[in-house]
Amino acid sequence: MSVLVLLEQRGNLKACALEAATAANKIAQAAGMDLIAVYIGQSLADDSAQLAGLGINTVYAYENDALKYYSNDGYVPIVRDLVQELGAKVIIGSSSALGKELCASVAARLGVELVQDAIDVQWDSGLLAKKPVYAGKVLADVRITDSPAMVSLRPNVIAIEKNGDTVPTVEQRPMPEVSLRTVLKEAAEAAAGQIELTEAKIVVSGGRGIGGPENWPVVQDLADAMGAALGASRATVDAGWIHHSHQVGQTGKVVSPDVYVACGISGAIQHQAGMRTAKIIVAINKDANAPIFKICDYGIVGDLFEICPLLAKEVRKALG
Amino acid sequence: MKIAVLVKRVPDTTSVFKIADDNASVVTDNLKYVMSPYDEYAMEAAIQLREAGQAEEVIVVSLGDESCKETMRTALAMGADSGLLVKCDGAGPTSRGVAEALAAALKNVGASLILAGKQAVDDDASQVAERIAELLDCPHASVVSRMELVGDTLTVDREIEGGKYTLELPLPAVVSIEKGINTPRYPTLPNIMKAKRKAIEEQDINALGLDAAVLASHITVEAMALPRQERLTNVLEGDNETRVATLVKALREEEKVL
Numbered sequence: 173m174s175v176l177v178l179l180e181q182r183g184n185l186k187a188c189a190l191e192a193a194t195a196a197n198k199i200a201q202a203a204g205m206d207l208i209a210v211y212i213g214q215s216l217a218d219d220s221a222q223l224a225g226l227g228i229n230t231v232y233a234y235e236n237d238a239l240k241y242y243s244n245d246g247y248v249p250i251v252r253d254l255v256q257e258l259g260a261k262v263i264i265g266s267s268s269a270l271g272k273e274l275c276a277s278v279a280a281r282l283g284v285e286l287v288q289d290a291i292d293v294q295w296d297s298g299l300l301a302k303k304p305v306y307a308g309k310v311l312a313d314v315r316i317t318d319s320p321a322m323v324s325l326r327p328n329v330i331a332i333e334k335n336g337d338t339v340p341t342v343e344q345r346p347m348p349e350v351s352l353r354t355v356l357k358e359a360a361e362a363a364a365g366q367i368e369l370t371e372a373k374i375v376v377s378g379g380r381g382i383g384g385p386e387n388w389p390v391v392q393d394l395a396d397a398m399g400a401a402l403g404a405s406r407a408t409v410d411a412g413w414i415h416h417s418h419q420v421g422q423t424g425k426v427v428s429p430d431v432y433v434a435c436g437i438s439g440a441i442q443h444q445a446g447m448r449t450a451k452i453i454v455a456i457n458k459d460a461n462a463p464i465f466k467i468c469d470y471g472i473v474g475d476l477f478e479i480c481p482l483l484a485k486e487v488r489k490a491l492g
Numbered sequence: 493m494k495i496a497v498l499v500k501r502v503p504d505t506t507s508v509f510k511i512a513d514d515n516a517s518v519v520t521d522n523l524k525y526v527m528s529p530y531d532e533y534a535m536e537a538a539i540q541l542r543e544a545g546q547a548e549e550v551i552v553v554s555l556g557d558e559s560c561k562e563t564m565r566t567a568l569a570m571g572a573d574s575g576l577l578v579k580c581d582g583a584g585p586t587s588r589g590v591a592e593a594l595a596a597a598l599k600n601v602g603a604s605l606i607l608a609g610k611q612a613v614d615d616d617a618s619q620v621a622e623r624i625a626e627l628l629d630c631p632h633a634s635v636v637s638r639m640e641l642v643g644d645t646l647t648v649d650r651e652i653e654g655g656k657y658t659l660e661l662p663l664p665a666v667v668s669i670e671k672g673i674n675t676p677r678y679p680t681l682p683n684i685m686k687a688k689r690k691a692i693e694e695q696d697i698n699a700l701g702l703d704a705a706v707l708a709s710h711i712t713v714e715a716m717a718l719p720r721q722e723r724l725t726n727v728l729e730g731d732n733e734t735r736v737a738t739l740v741k742a743l744r745e746e747e748k749v750l
């Protein structure tokens with residue numbers, strides 16, 4: 173009996189793949205099952221060292237140019253057939269944008285239940301997952317009694333844990349026949365060096381308090397100093413000050429960084445829906461009564477135009 | 493061409509949620525219900541295609557109890573031509589069963605394009621649209637922030653972390669919509685009046701010829717809780733230099749996150 177982990181790649185193995193493997197390893201140990209993995213893509217050899225120490229016995233690798241980019245038609249049948257061939261009892265994937273699509277499609281093809289966006293998953297004589305519901309306002313503990321039991325994990329909520337340096341066996345699989353109905357015309361990836369919001373360990377966000385789009389550099393400089401991704405409130409997105417891909421909140425992105433710094437953001441409930449699972453929340457706002465101060469760990473009541481540059485300087489000093 | 497839009501009735505997430513006595517559900521009697529926000533974008537996208545002369549008919553499809561009709565009326569007031577309610581009382585099936593039932597009902601609708609929200613903000617299940625596509629064996633794309641139809645080919649932008657894919661899909665296809673693709677319209681009073689006369693067909697979930705096994709649930713909610721709010725709420729004191737130094741020190745030495 174085995175636990176199968178779906179290793180997400182986008183050119184390179186994603187951190188969320190190693191997080192999923194960490195969770196899957198714990199499940200495999202608690203359940204007394206084997207841990208196996210599937211990699212679909214193009215260049216596993218470049219990244220296979222990263223898979224050391226995660227308890228994976230075998231990686232089933234499907235490598236081909238046609239599989240470089242995710243596609244439902246290419247990826248879904250491979251995973252479905254592998255699950256059926258190996259009789260996996262538990263499947264752990266990632267709740268990234270593409271991971272969710274893969275998991276939902278595979279679950280449908282297998283005819284099994286699926287819990288997406290879990291923030292924790294455990295084995296307790298069966299698979300248990302914790303997941304946010306009602307846009308994150310409530311957390312649900314759910315037990316999945318289907319077989320295979322399938323869960324996808326939100327990126328950035330589980331710390332990667334390695335134990336030793338045992339490298340898994342890689343079993344190269346022949347390329348199955350794929351006919352792609354959907355054509356990928358263009359793949360626009362993040363610019364090199366740019367940190368993606370949902371994967372960032374630190375997020376620095378600006379709100380209406382920045383006063384206008386010309387003032388983003390004040391917040392961006394703090395983000396640069398902290399090595400953070402830039403977030404934004406909906407008010408700034410609606411005002412056309414920044415692209416909505418930066419929006420954090422109920423109708424934007426959900427982030428779970430180690431540190432979330434809110435600059436000139438009031439902390440509306442819909443904004444909280446996107447950042448309340450951050451480990452540490454820092455608020456900088458000139459209004460001492462802003463709701464953000466009720467949900468922050470550290471707050472500074474003050475003018476962001478004074479605080480942000482000082483903070484950036486102090487961070488640079490501390491980090492050398 | 494016919495477009496089907498999947499619309500779910502969900503609690504307004506600005507509501508205050510309370511955990512019920514069973515510790516495994518929320519108190520529902522104080523909740524206000526609305527159309528799931530992403531479904532509004534899907535509705536608007538469908539109506540815009542019809543207004544552009546690229547579709548003749550927009551049908552709104554929901555699965556749930558009688559109360560869903562209220563939400564469907566909103567969709568009809570936005571501009572849908574008719575409705576189909578897959579009726580099921582009580583809690584209803586899990587996402588797997590919802591998708592099976594909706595897919596079965598959609599087979600008789602004959603829509604070339606099925607639009608849904610990227611997720612419904614009650615269970616945040618994020619899977620019904622993808623499942624329906626697989627069950628109907630249609631090409632599909634999720635989290636779509638731009639959509640263009642030329643002939644029988646749909647071009648979409650699909651958001652991913654830090655980027656996007658531009659995809660071409662042949663119809664029939666299933667697409668789940670991200671916010672930002674458009675600005676959903678508010679129904680006008682005359683349209684709200686008109687919507688009252690539009691037809692909502694009902695189809696019993698048990699009359700779809702589905703195997704009882706696919707409607708059964710293998711997911712049990714064992715507990716629900718409000719997220720713990722153990723925030724320090726430490727509002728720092730002192731002059732700017734002192735507070736900034738205290739903050740950096742705390743992030744580095746106490747929290748070890750910097």
Ligand SMILES: Cc1cc2nc3c(=O)[nH]c(=O)nc-3n(C[C@H](O)[C@H](O)[C@H](O)COP(=O)(O)OP(=O)(O)OC[C@H]3O[C@@H](n4cnc5c(N)ncnc54)[C@H](O)[C@@H]3O)c2cc1C
Pocket residue numbers: 378379380381382404405406407408419420421422423424425435436437438439440441442443446456457458459462474475476477529
């Ligand atoms: C259905 C729905 C969905 C929504 N989804 C989202 C979402 O996904 N994300 C989101 O963010 N919002 C969302 N909203 C909007 C949300 O309700 C708030 O309107 C929005 O978050 C407010 O943005 P803000 O905090 O930037 O602006 P404001 O609420 O205007 O706050 C600006 C803050 O800046 C402070 N400030 C001003 N000048 C300075 C200065 N010089 N220095 C320091 N502080 C200063 C002010 O004290 C104030 O607290 C949604 C709303 C609805 C109804």
Ligand SMILES: Nc1ncnc2c1ncn2[C@@H]1O[C@H](COP(=O)(O)O)[C@@H](O)[C@H]1O
Pocket residue numbers: 497498499500501528530531553554555556587590607608609610611612613615616617618619620621
């Ligand atoms: N009961 C339902 N009735 C109609 N549409 C639904 C239902 N459940 C889900 N959907 C559609 O599927 C999308 C994704 O929902 P979910 O997978 O539940 O997060 C929603 O935005 C709706 O468009």
